[in-house]
Amino acid sequence: MKSKKKRTTGKNTGSFLFFSIFALLALCYVLGCSPKTVPPPSGHSKTAAKGTFKPYTIKGKTYHPLNSSVGFEEVGYASWYGPNFHGRKTSNGEVYNMEAMTAAHKTLPMNTWVSVTNLRNDLKAVVRINDRGPFVDGRVIDLSKAAARSLGVLGPGTAKVRLVALGYKKAGTGQGNKPARYIPPASYQKGPFAVQVGAFTSESNAWRLAASLRVKWQTVQVIRFDRGDRVFFRVWVGKTTNLVQAREMQAKLREQGFHKAFAVAW
Missing domain, CATH: 3.30.70.1070 (Sporulation related repeat)
Known part of the structure; x- marks a missing residue:
């Protein structure tokens, strides 16, 4: 009888261990213990900030975010985006505010400040990159509504511009007697x-x-x-x-x- 009882106990213990391990694995899967693939941004997307330096693919084309903005200059067409995206998350995880001086760029590092000049009327504005886009051939930057307004792009919808990267802002607002200072990232x-x-x-x-x-x-x-x-x-x-x-x-x-x-x- 002792032998039989021992075998029965062993069987119950094995079953308990099996189901315990199975439950732990299931819980691990639900909590995200298994590796995950970071989804690419889809244009003004919800990708977390930690993934903004990773390559991503849109419509079959792969983009490689730059590690630095030093010496970056670019000429092309600017467009703008507003109400349809207002309140949504940007690619760096912020909430998009169309009245803030921000913009989307395909490869510049997030939080880079960029000087934008409208080549049609010579108006200038400084914007901060916090989103990815625009994914249209020929367009190099997607401005917030406020930035588009200050550059005279709001009405026409697009304009040829020159971009010059300034770096990361260290101090100053750029208004009045508080000039903005920028720190260039690695060369x-x-x-x-x-x-x-x-x-x-x-x-x-x-x-x-x-x-x-x-x-x-x-x-x-x-x-x-x-x-x-x-x-x-x-x-x-x-x-x-x-x-x-x-x-x-x-x-x-x-x-x-x-x-x-x-x-x-x-």
């Missing part, structure tokens, strides 16, 4: 940089493009990137420690027909 010279020419889900297609590019370009690599839900094979051309040189390569590649080529940081 672009820390590179290295390359130019992405294409991204494929088929590895053979990526290597085929790489082989054709090696006819004119010495350094061509295929970089594997696991987005979490899909694996991409990126074709990168060149390698330089200077963003200016990377953009020169970008311009040459676009002239050769690779119209969506863009500079990336390694």
Whole structure:
């Protein structure tokens, strides 16, 4: 009888341990113990601030947020966004206020202050980047309603502008006798940089493009990137420690027909 009782107790103990482990695993899954893939921003999105430096893909195109804004200048078209997004979360986790001097940019570091000049009327404004976008070819910045108003963009809807990155604000409001002071982040010279020419889900297609590019370009690599839900094979051309040189390569590649080529940081 002792032997039988011992076997019965052992069986009950095993069952208890099994169901206890199962319950713990289920609880761990619910609480997020398993790895998660950070979703990319979808244009004025709800992505948390900690993910704003990670590459993200919109409409099949991958964007690589810059680690620095030193020396950053850009010319292109500005647009603006207002009531439909007012009160929603921006890409850095803030609540969007269309009456604040903020803007969305595809790659500049969050909280970078940028001087924006309307090339049509020479009006200038300083805005802080707190969102991602606009994801429209040719447009380089999406202004808040307040910023668009101050630049004369509110009526036309778009305007050609020049962007100059100022850095992170350290002190001062920029108004009256309180001039704003900005701290530049780390230098672009820390590179290295390359130019992405294409991204494929088929590895053979990526290597085929790489082989054709090696006819004119010495350094061509295929970089594997696991987005979490899909694996991409990126074709990168060149390698330089200077963003200016990377953009020169970008311009040459676009002239050769690779119209969506863009500079990336390694």
